[in-house]
Amino acid sequence: MVKVLISDKMSPRAAEIFRDRGVEVDEKPGMSPEELKACIGEYDGLAVRSATKATADIIAAATNLKVIGRAGIGVDNVDIPAATAAGICVMNTPYGNAITTAEHAIAMMFSLSRHIPAANQSTQDGKWEKSKFMGVELYGKVLGVVGCGNIGSIVADRAIGLKMKVVAYDPFLSPERAVELGVEKLELDDLFARADYISLHTPITESTRNIINAQNIAKMKEGVRIINCARGGLVVEEDLKAALESGHVAGAAVDVYVKEPATENLLFGMDNVVTTPHLGASTDEAQVNVAIQVAEQMSDYLLLGSVTNALNMPSVSAEEAPKLKPYMELATQLGSFAGQVTETGIKSVRIDYEGQAASLNIKPLTSIILQGLLGPLLESVNMVNAPLVAKERGIDVTESINDREDDYQTLVRLCITTENQTRDIAGTLFGDDRPRVVSIKGINMEAELGPHMLYITNQDKPGFIGAMGSILGDAEVNIATFHLGRDQKKGEAIALIEIDSELSKNTMDMVCKLPQVTQVKALNF
Incomplete structure (x- = not known):
């Protein structure tokens, strides 16, 4: 059960809504900064008005915090840059008062x-x-x-x-x-x-x-x-x-x-x-309205993943969240794949949304792709702070949308330019909304990504598949799926293999030493 702290005086309706939604809530208005700092690590959400100061020190102590909700418009009392860097969503209620x-x-x-x-x-x-x-x-x-x-x-x-x-x-x-x-x-x-x-x-x-x-x-x-x-x-x-x-x-x-x-x-x-003493929002109706709104918004974020009135990340409505869910899984996989196979500094990222994907709210998908991409390379990257992390590191991020449908009704393509090369990976959703990789480095293949994968680039020459199977068999590692693709006959080929368990260092060394192999990466999803 997620847990929320209400640290300022607020209409009782806020706590009622949290509890009705299945969120555990504590009401502790009037705490000193030291008291708040001592307990904030217990909570997933913090609901405030204007009295609580969510400073960088408080945020640093909020090790589990995912969202800060301000019951009102102004967020002068919240250190938004610190919250963003910590991956905490900050939202307000601009319409209630x-x-x-x-x-x-x-x-x-x-x-x-x-x-x-x-x-x-x-x-x-x-x-x-x-x-x-x-x-x-x-x-x-x-x-x-x-x-x-x-x-x-x-x-x-x-x-x-x-x-x-x-x-x-x-x-x-x-x-x-x-x-x-x-x-x-x-x-x-x-x-x-x-x-x-x-x-x-x-x-x-x-x-x-x-x-x-x-x-x-x-x-x-x-x-x-x-x-x-x-x-x-x-x-x-x-x-x-x-x-x-x-x-x-x-x-x-x-x-x-x-x-x-x-x-x-x-x-x-x-x-x-x-x-007057800052009375702009001081009516009974406004206090009830902002309390209701902040509780509903925070609950929706913590329980459903929908984002409303956020100040440091794209909004996702409760209606959009179910539609975006399978795309979010696809976005995570594409970003994570690219992040795990990238070995040099990233210069730019281009994300193409085609077909049905072009009609979606793409901003959260881009954030999730960046999270997946940067997560294997950097610590503490999430959907909230990933765009900021990319910007701070000078990574140019561009998006394009095109509603045309070519081979697939919906397609997301991620293109990464590093210091040494440009690599792209594309994915789609099949009828049961399961993500599938359909292209890597321009080579067509269709593959589901399992928990343990081997990504191998090799020369398209006879003997590779047999030698690879022998090594895994001798190591008693079972192959779940085996996907192959090549750019041309006897050219560059790609193998994407799902295995039931991770390979030992010795087995990985043996795969790397195969004469046809140019790159091997063990991937985890």
Whole structure:
């Protein structure tokens, strides 16, 4: 039974779902880093919110961990590079709190425009300062949405309902999608110049960190109002404070901060700033939704192999997983075969998906092929970190798809270029979804791969088969299957032999010394 740790406060629905799915679960919120590090090695999965910090030290101690699930969008508290290097899948739940976060941004925009927090406090203090809290309408104003993904598009929809004009900057927003949303797509400088309100809904990346700084604020309209319910690192707080004091920025509504928990901050106490303590996802509905989603996603990954909302590996839906399963076995065999026979440094990898294979979600198959290829050569390589390992070692990986059907309805071909040669191996699935190798180095043959195999390249000359059979017979090694192929008469030939047990070193030496043999490899699958 797989075992999951919930290390942060989370809706009870998460633990219920894990248990209903047959996953053992422990709930231990509030542990110190030392306590977490001491116990994390027991678990296959770790479910967190924002309190737990899955640092490199924690990940190094997580010797059995396969998946980290973040109940929410942001994964600033998870060291994704360390998790990837350790072969741990990291997933989040980007949709469970999208509406809640979008509604909070709209609420902050209203609060800022009508001075609601300050007016509420003044009124409850027994004052009646009606003229002091003169506000502005949202109607007809231009809202600039920076980041028009899931949350940003919901904010845009709500703003359009308020009869605002919405412009958006997002490098991944297509013109067709912009029309569908009813927004005008702009470059960032144009958005800054036109917007009366700017609402941030982008993750932290190298290109978005400190996107609201003095230089960009200078490009904005006088009297602009800024709303940040995304990430604190998007705003240079010192620059925003200066612009608020000068009046260039009329007001700001801030839910997130560079340093959290923000018990003090240079923006606190300013009359034209509305602040909340990172409440974007804080509704009953959102907390239940993200808890349900993270438990379902982690269970599906641990029990079925399906991958949803992963940040460091390709997604595989629960519907795709059964279709991909036999191809995953084929991919593992092709990659492992190539890895076991490769003796020099790999320069490039090309994977061709043909026929029915071309219609599949090929990204996980490529990851599995790389896992099989690199596994015999390097330690601790798996489906999650194999693409990263290949990239770090300068291996160029390319994929191609072609839906043509030639000799086989479905075909996967792996071509490896090393420092010395180029070698390819191709495989297919037969009617019972059993993987078969159908070509090695351009030589056609049909072979199933068993646990113990001998791969032999030899000169196509009489006497080889008899001599080979005699050696194995004398060693009392039984032959399960014997497959042969050649490129031309008396040219290069290949033998792929399944045997019932591994050969001793002495027997291997005898095979290698056969006059026709040029290469012998004992393979294990």
